Structure formats: structure tokens, C-alpha cells
Amino acid sequence: xxxxTALQVFEALSSGVRLDVFRLLVQAGPDGRVAGxxxxxxxxxxxxxxxxxxxxxxxGLVTAEQEGRFQRYxxxxxxxxxxxxxxxxxxxxxxxxxxxxxxxxGVCKS
Amino acid sequence: xxxxTALQVFEALSSGVRLDVFRLLVQAGPDGRVAGxxxxxxxxxxxxxxxxxxxxxxxGLVTAEQEGRFQRYxxxxxxxxxxxxxxxxxxxxxxxxxxxxxxxxGVCKS
DNA sequence: ATAATGATTCAATAGTTATTGAATTATTGA
DNA sequence: TCAATAATTCAATAACTATTGAATCATTAT
Numbered sequence: 096x097x098x099x100t101a102l103q104v105f106e107a108l109s110s111g112v113r114l115d116v117f118r119l120l121v122q123a124g125p126d127g128r129v130a131g132x133x134x135x136x137x138x139x140x141x142x143x144x145x146x147x148x149x150x151x152x153x154x155g156l157v158t159a160e161q162e163g164r165f166q167r168y169x170x171x172x173x174x175x176x177x178x179x180x181x182x183x184x185x186x187x188x189x190x191x192x193x194x195x196x197x198x199x200x201g202v203c204k205s
Numbered sequence: 206x207x208x209x210t211a212l213q214v215f216e217a218l219s220s221g222v223r224l225d226v227f228r229l230l231v232q233a234g235p236d237g238r239v240a241g242x243x244x245x246x247x248x249x250x251x252x253x254x255x256x257x258x259x260x261x262x263x264x265g266l267v268t269a270e271q272e273g274r275f276q277r278y279x280x281x282x283x284x285x286x287x288x289x290x291x292x293x294x295x296x297x298x299x300x301x302x303x304x305x306x307x308x309x310x311g312v313c314k315s
Numbered sequence: 316a317t318a319a320t321g322a323t324t325c326a327a328t329a330g331t332t333a334t335t336g337a338a339t340t341a342t343t344g345a
Numbered sequence: 346t347c348a349a350t351a352a353t354t355c356a357a358t359a360a361c362t363a364t365t366g367a368a369t370c371a372t373t374a375t
Contacts, residue, residue: 101218101224143305146323146363149323164372165322166323179289182292185227212363252352275342
């Protein structure tokens with residue numbers, strides 16, 4: 096993953112609203128959720144939700160698919176996994192072990 | 206890790222300057238770097254660097270220690286590892302495997 | 316066709332973030 | 346003490362982000 100992509104992902108995740116939306120879509124699984132469902136579930140006004148969904152989509156963290164007059168959103172798990180890989184490669188210096196924290200071995204460079 | 210902490214970390218990592226600073230400090234290892242070294246290495250004016258170091262410190266991603274008239278900064282690897290754990294717990298839904306991406310098994314809930 | 320529904324875009328506003336140069340604080344060295 | 350050095354804070358500005366309500370666009374149902 097290149098740096099601009101990583102920055103966009105971090106910026107997208109730096110809002111409580113967007114983090115909540117993304118988590119909801121992760122939990123929703125492959126079916127995702129239409130905008131109205133997200134709006135209702137998280138109690139976010141449609142216009143504000145649109146704003147944040149746009150940011151998430153621009154960062155690539157969610158995809159949008161038209162479904163009649165609904166708009167269905169899904170989490171892009173692959174990008175999140177890539178992001179975790181990016182952080183992993185940037186988080187552990189020489190000889191630093193991640194075992195201490197309960198993260199699986201092999202995750203960090205060390 | 207709680208949500209406000211995660212949000213602060215993501216916000217801190219959402220600036221190219223701060224990401225560069227953090228990576229530099231990770232590479233520097235336990236010795237860290239004094240502010241002037243960071244400023245010179247990344248070609249960032251001292252006053253702007255102070256601004257971004259403040260953000261990183263507030264998020265907990267770096268620590269600062271006075272050393273004579275210098276200020277030594279170090280990366281907080283533990284917090285980064287916690288952040289990776291946070292993302293891991295929020296990235297993989299039911300039955301989603303991370304194997305595809307080359308991330309070690311056991312990382313995702315699966 | 317027309318009305319109703321789902322969602323987005325637009326316009327306005329308030330608040331926040333990034334950057335720069337000048338001023339300030341603190342420590343070291345002559 | 347006095348000048349020099351390291352770093353931060355302050356003040357000003359420009360740019361961006363978040364939120365809301367009104368308006369618009371597209372699709373569905375009558």
C-alpha cells in the first residue's frame with residue numbers, strides 16, 4: 096500500500112461517525128446495508144451520512160451499488176487488511192516482539 | 206482500546222508529516238531522535254514540527270523526554286500494536302479469511 | 316402523468332487544522 | 346553575566362471539515 100492511500104484511510108477512520116458506519120458495514124457482512132438503514136441504525140441525518148459515506152467511498156473503505164432507488168454500501172475488508180499490513184510494516188522496529196500484546200506471531204517484522 | 210483513543214490515533218496518522226515523523230521514530234528504535242534531528246531529516250521547519258509532534262504526543266504515539274536543551278522523542282510501539290489489534294477486531298466479519306492477503310492466520314476473527 | 320420515496324448535492328455557517336514568521340522560554344558555553 | 350542554541354508558544358492567515366436545511370435527481374407506485 097502506498098502512502099497516499101494509507102493517509103486517506105486514516106483520515107476516513109478519524110471521524111467517529113465514519114468509524115461507526117464502517118464497523119456497522121463490517122458487521123453487516125457481504126449483504127451490506129442501504130443508506131437508509133445506516134441512517135436509522137446510527138441515528139445520523141441522511142444528508143450528513145451522505146457526506147461521510149462519500150469520504151469512506153473516496154478512501155476505498157466502502158463500495159456503493161445502486162439497487163433500485165436504494166444505495167447499498169459494503170465494507171471493503173480487503174483494504175482494511177492491507178491497512179493492517181501497512182501499519183504492521185511500520186509499527187515494529189528491530190527486535191520488537193508483538194507477542195506481548197497477544198497479536199499473532201509473524202505479524203510484526205522483528 | 207477504546208474508541209476515543211483509536212480516533213486520536215487515526216487522526217494523528219492522517220497527516221503526511223506526522224506519518225513521516227512516526228515512521229522515522231520507529232526506525233530510530235529505542236534511542237529515538239531529538240527534535241532538531243527530525244526537523245533536519247525530514248526538512249520540516251521547527252515550528253511546524255512542534256505543532257505535529259504535539260499532536261502525536263497527545264495521541265500517545267510518541268513520548269517526549271527533556272535532555273538538556275534538547276527534546277528527545279520516541280515512538281510508542283505498544284500503542285501502535287494496540288491499534289493494529291483494534292483494527293483487527295473491527296476488520297473481519299464472520300467467515301472472512303485473511304489468508305488471501307498474506308496476513309498471518311490468527312490475526313482476524315475469521 | 317403524478318405523487319411519493321430514497322438519496323445526494325448545494326449553500327451557508329461554525330469550527331478546526333496546517334503553515335509561517337516573530338517572540339518567548341530554557342539551557343549551555345564563553 | 347552574556348551570547349548562542351534548541352525548542353516551543355503566539356498571532357495571523359488560509360484552507361479544510363462537519364453539520365444543517367432546502368433543493369434537486371432518480372426510481373417506484375398509483
